[in-house]
Amino acid sequence: MASQSRAEALSHPASRKPRSTQQQAILAASKVWSWIFLAALVAYFSWNGTGFFTLRNSQNILVALVPIILMGLGQTFVIISGGIDLSVGWVMGLASVMSAIVIRDQVNSGTNVEIAILMGFAVGIGCGLIAGLVSGTITAKLRVPPFIVTLGVSFVARGIGFLKAEGNVVGGQPVELRNLGNESLLYFVRGDEGGLYFLKKPDVIGAQLRLLDRVFTWPVVITFIIVLIGMFVLAKTQFGRHTYAIGGNKDASSRAGVPVDRHIILLYVLSAGTSALAGVLHTARFSGGAADAGDPIMMMSIAAVVIGGVSLFGGEGRVIGTVIGAMILAVLQTGLIMINVQTFYQYIVVGIIVIMAVLMDQARDIIIGRAEE
Amino acid sequence: MEPILRVENITKRFGGLTAVNRVNLEVNPGEVVGLVGDNGAGKSTLIKMVSGVYHPSEGAIYFEGKPAVINTPSQARDMGIETIYQDLALAGNLTMSANIFLGRERKKKYLGGAVRILDEKFMLQEALKLLETLDVHLPAPSAKIEKLSGGQRQAVAIARALYWNARLMIMDEPTNNLGVIEQAKVLDLIRRLKEQHVPVILISHTMRDIFAVSDRIIVLHRGRKVADKRTSETSNEELVQYIMGARDDFEAARA
Ligand SMILES: Nc1ncnc2c1ncn2[C@@H]1O[C@H](COP(=O)(O)OP(=O)(O)O)[C@@H](O)[C@H]1O
Ligand SMILES: [Mg+2]
Numbered sequence: 001m002a003s004q005s006r007a008e009a010l011s012h013p014a015s016r017k018p019r020s021t022q023q024q025a026i027l028a029a030s031k032v033w034s035w036i037f038l039a040a041l042v043a044y045f046s047w048n049g050t051g052f053f054t055l056r057n058s059q060n061i062l063v064a065l066v067p068i069i070l071m072g073l074g075q076t077f078v079i080i081s082g083g084i085d086l087s088v089g090w091v092m093g094l095a096s097v098m099s100a101i102v103i104r105d106q107v108n109s110g111t112n113v114e115i116a117i118l119m120g121f122a123v124g125i126g127c128g129l130i131a132g133l134v135s136g137t138i139t140a141k142l143r144v145p146p147f148i149v150t151l152g153v154s155f156v157a158r159g160i161g162f163l164k165a166e167g168n169v170v171g172g173q174p175v176e177l178r179n180l181g182n183e184s185l186l187y188f189v190r191g192d193e194g195g196l197y198f199l200k201k202p203d204v205i206g207a208q209l210r211l212l213d214r215v216f217t218w219p220v221v222i223t224f225i226i227v228l229i230g231m232f233v234l235a236k237t238q239f240g241r242h243t244y245a246i247g248g249n250k251d252a253s254s255r256a257g258v259p260v261d262r263h264i265i266l267l268y269v270l271s272a273g274t275s276a277l278a279g280v281l282h283t284a285r286f287s288g289g290a291a292d293a294g295d296p297i298m299m300m301s302i303a304a305v306v307i308g309g310v311s312l313f314g315g316e317g318r319v320i321g322t323v324i325g326a327m328i329l330a331v332l333q334t335g336l337i338m339i340n341v342q343t344f345y346q347y348i349v350v351g352i353i354v355i356m357a358v359l360m361d362q363a364r365d366i367i368i369g370r371a372e373e
Numbered sequence: 374m375e376p377i378l379r380v381e382n383i384t385k386r387f388g389g390l391t392a393v394n395r396v397n398l399e400v401n402p403g404e405v406v407g408l409v410g411d412n413g414a415g416k417s418t419l420i421k422m423v424s425g426v427y428h429p430s431e432g433a434i435y436f437e438g439k440p441a442v443i444n445t446p447s448q449a450r451d452m453g454i455e456t457i458y459q460d461l462a463l464a465g466n467l468t469m470s471a472n473i474f475l476g477r478e479r480k481k482k483y484l485g486g487a488v489r490i491l492d493e494k495f496m497l498q499e500a501l502k503l504l505e506t507l508d509v510h511l512p513a514p515s516a517k518i519e520k521l522s523g524g525q526r527q528a529v530a531i532a533r534a535l536y537w538n539a540r541l542m543i544m545d546e547p548t549n550n551l552g553v554i555e556q557a558k559v560l561d562l563i564r565r566l567k568e569q570h571v572p573v574i575l576i577s578h579t580m581r582d583i584f585a586v587s588d589r590i591i592v593l594h595r596g597r598k599v600a601d602k603r604t605s606e607t608s609n610e611e612l613v614q615y616i617m618g619a620r621d622d623f624e625a626a627r628a
Binding site: 236237238241242244245247248249251252253254255256257258315316 | 446456463464465467471472477478489491
């Protein structure tokens with residue numbers, strides 16, 4: 001009888017040491033804590049921050065989320081595959097500068113404005129894709145740690161960005177571009193004669209402009225669509241499956257016939273690509289290209305990915321997690337300002353949350369037993 | 374009867390070290406060949422040349438009678454040479470069926486093939502059918518591999534190879550790190566492969582396992598083949614002498 005149960009135990013090592021309720025609680029908590037935390041933050045600020053839970057403020061948060069989420073989206077794929085992309089911030093800046101230069105010059109030389117904008121976007125995003133191709137190829141083919149490669153690419157992008165922009169913000173952008181960056185899908189006008197307008201900007205002028213809210217600006221709409229595509233690709237397609245597989249066991253993937261090198265290259269192209277998209281959207285929103293556009297955002301985006309439960313060991317994570325992580329950061333940022341907490345405290349709070357998230361990740365790994373292997 | 378695999382005078386050097394030295398080897402249809410030898414004798418290196426991980430420094434490989442150029446593991450797999458590695462080569466963060474179909478996922482096509490979604494249901498059902506034929510029953514088929522026991526993982530690795538029409542199965546220390554019951558289960562799986570006429574090369578340190586399932590036993594010593602015997606015509610004591618290097622059946626042939 002005793003030997004029977006021992007044999008049983010041998011054939012199920014997972015059941016050899018049954019998980020305590022405490023461990024199960026940590027496991028469960030590691031999965032849902034970010035959702036609960038976000039809900040708690042929103043509740044807290046709605047209670048304490050005057051005007052936090054307004055249409056205008058929620059729209060401001062969405063606009064602030066755009067670059068964090070776009071950068072975080074590509075990064076999510078890269079980190080799940082076991083890599084990291086430290087170039088995203090300055091690639092975003094380079095794309096912003098290059099798109100602004102092309103649009104300005106094309107408009108000045110008489111090109112049709114829409115075509116000039118398209119050309120600018122294409123060049124900006126193209127620069128990003130090239131940066132990703134370089135990062136990915138060196139990482140995959142020469143087996144250099146991506147940490148180093150993307151750091152190098154980051155400096156190159158930074159240098160080129162500042163050189164091309166001649167140390168300034170690249171201005172001279174057409175009003176059509178500014179509209180693309182700031183106008184919206186919906187408009188809401190407060191007051192008696194107000195209402196909701198779809199796709200059509202109501203005629204309000206002067207003091208009345210204060211009553212106008214832009215709901216879902218175009219960059220927000222674009223980001224929303226890109227996030228949906230990202231979720232779909234990661235969860236439902238072969239590309240997503242291979243991304244997880246490489247993060248879980250690179251050798252096994254390659255032995256199984258997964259084109260590992262090509263896949264890794266594509267992941268860095270994707271990451272630089274979504275960052276470059278953030279760059280051109282920055283140009284549109286601010287009517288100017290700035291080499292340092294992504295600098296303050298990059299660390300936020302990596303923090304968002306980590307808070308969202310993407311494991312830095314690779315193999316684990318979801319796009320929705322990164323979105324939640326980014327929302328936590330954006331809500332914190334605006335919320336703390338509203339309750340008059342000095343900006344610098346934000347950094348400390350964000351830092352503590354990131355460390356908390358990493359501890360959750362570790363705890364989960366130790367309980368599952370992956371870290372022991 | 375034509376051998377499935379014939380390896381001729383194969384040699385592998387790593388710098389100044391000759392890990393495998395002019396080895397000849399044949400595997401016939403439905404045969405289980407045990408490959409034994411001390412640590413560092415060259416067993417893993419030998420089979421890695423057959424499975425496309427290493428390129429031979431010299432010598433030739435014939436598969437199903439034809440000269441085989443095996444440059445990559447996936448080329449080997451395309452030919453039907455499946456290897457169950459010591460370290461298993463499964464992705465622990467994926468499910469059993471995701472592992473079985475890894476690299477060859479089944480997809481459903483939409484919009485004329487522009488959108489392709491993983492056909493999880495099909496892959497799970499196929500995988501379960503397959504495990505059924507191996508008499509393997511997983512308590513939670515959609516659990517991640519890292520939650521399974523060593524023997525269950527081994528079964529998944531074997532099932533994967535079988536699904537992709539293995540013509541030759543190579544297993545390097547498949548019973549390592551397994552409990553007693555699980556070891557027996559893996560040996561049982563090897564017998565089932567034999568029933569399905571899939572030849573197996575089995576590397577093991579456990580002589581009991583080798584004697585339990587093999588038809589023929591090949592001994593390597595310091596990169597050279599020193600014995601090639603029918604299992605029924607040798608004994609544990611005799612094999613130990615070959616493994617220690619005290620006997621060598623091919624010394625004369627090499628001279
Ligand atoms: N990739 C490699 N590079 C250099 N030496 C190696 C390599 N692989 C194996 N060897 C050496 O070749 C010899 C045979 O190793 P191996 O085939 O692993 O033996 P076995 O599997 O019989 O224990 C050992 O001396 C080992 O150190
Ligand atoms: Mg070995």
